[in-house]
Structures are given as C-alpha cells and as structure tokens.
Amino acid sequence: MFSEEFVAKQVPxxxxxxxxxxxxxxxxxxxxxxxxxxxxxxQEVPTRSNSKVSMLKSVCSEFEKIEALLESRNNDIMEGVNKSTLNDLIEILQPFKHASDTLEEENTQHFLWSCSMLPS
Structure with a gap:
C-alpha cells in the first residue's frame, strides 16, 4: 500500500x-x-499485509475494557486513540482484507514450465 512515511506526512x-x-x-x-x-x-506483523486491520479490530472490539484497565492504573496511553477513528480505518481497510482473503482461498492452477539450461 503506502509507506508509513507517506501516510505520516499526508494523513497524520x-x-x-x-x-x-x-x-x-x-x-x-x-x-x-x-x-x-x-x-x-x-499485534501487527509487518510481513502480513492484513495484520494491521486485525490489530485495529482487536483493540476496537475491546476498546472500553482496555480504556478501563488502563485508567485504573493511571495510564494515559489511550489518550491519542479515538474509537470512531479506529472504526473509520477498519471500514476503509476491510475491503482490501476481504479481497486478499478471497484470493488466498480460491483454487488456483499452477503451471510448471520445464526448460533446459544446457543444450541437448
């Protein structure tokens, strides 16, 4: 998709x-x-393209519980995260995840080509 540097500049x-x-x-x-x-x-796994969506969804689904856990420990790490923004990001990224998952599930035919490197 886009580099993290590009996203940070264009949509902070x-x-x-x-x-x-x-x-x-x-x-x-x-x-x-x-x-x-x-x-x-x-957690997001950089080599797995859909892991960012999974990470966002996992936090969004437990948002209130996470918020309560952190607040009970006087931890303000969630201060910069808004559930509405998480939902918006998930909504934008979900179609890409769905398309990727669909392509992974489809049966594909693989053709093997035989070639000789040395003259016969």
Whole structure:
C-alpha cells in the first residue's frame, strides 16, 4: 500500500492512530493486562499485509475494557486513540482484507514450465 512515511506526512491522524494502537497492544501484552480481556489483542506483523486491520479490530472490539484497565492504573496511553477513528480505518481497510482473503482461498492452477539450461 503506502509507506508509513507517506501516510505520516499526508494523513497524520491515521499514522498517529496506528502508532498509538501498536503501542497499546505492545503494552497490554508486555504488562500481562491482555490476559484480562475476553478477546485477544493482536499485534501487527509487518510481513502480513492484513495484520494491521486485525490489530485495529482487536483493540476496537475491546476498546472500553482496555480504556478501563488502563485508567485504573493511571495510564494515559489511550489518550491519542479515538474509537470512531479506529472504526473509520477498519471500514476503509476491510475491503482490501476481504479481497486478499478471497484470493488466498480460491483454487488456483499452477503451471510448471520445464526448460533446459544446457543444450541437448
């Protein structure tokens, strides 16, 4: 898609939201607070194109619980994250995830080509 540098320059709110969400997930996992959530929070994996959507959805689905957990510990890490913005990002990225998932599920035929590197 777009480089993180491009997104940070052109749409800083998107970049800031994604970065803050990454920080929240990392903090929850490292602190052990993630175990107190009904659904697991998912970390973004740079080599998996759809992991950003999964991360955003996992935080959005547990948003209020995460917010309460962090507030009870006087942690303001969620200050830069808005649930409405998360929902907007998910709505924008979800069709790409769906298309990618659909292509992965389809049966594809693979043709093998035989070629000789040495003259016969």
């Amino acid at each position: 709110l998107v970049s800031e939201t994604v970065q803050a969400t990454k920080a929240i997930v990392t903090f929850l996992k490292q602190s052990g607070l993630a175990s107190q959530l009904k659904q697991a929070v998912r």
